[in-house]
Amino acid sequence: MPxxxxxxxxxxxxxxxxxxxVRYQLHRDGIRIWSDEGEHHVTDVLMTHAYRQREATN
Incomplete structure (x- = not known):
């Protein structure tokens, strides 16, 4: 998961x-996002911009 x-x-x-x-997962019906605030499911998506500034850790 990105x-x-x-x-x-x-x-x-x-x-x-x-x-x-955040961690996120794109779907045909939108995007699911997991953050410190909880899980979000957004269905009204035109486009997304994701930026990664640091190395990923497990």
Whole structure:
């Protein structure tokens, strides 16, 4: 499962939601995101931007 330091979700209405230090999984019906705040499932996704600044650790 990919890990991102910063993950930005761009919605169909051009609004953006930003998450930090997350794991995520893209699906046909959206994106599932796991963060310190819990699990999020976003279905209104136009595109995503994921950035990784540091080395991944297990």
């Amino acid at each position: 890990h991102a330091d910063t993950l930005t979700v761009v919605h169909h209405d051009d609004t953006r939601t930003r998450f930090t230090d």
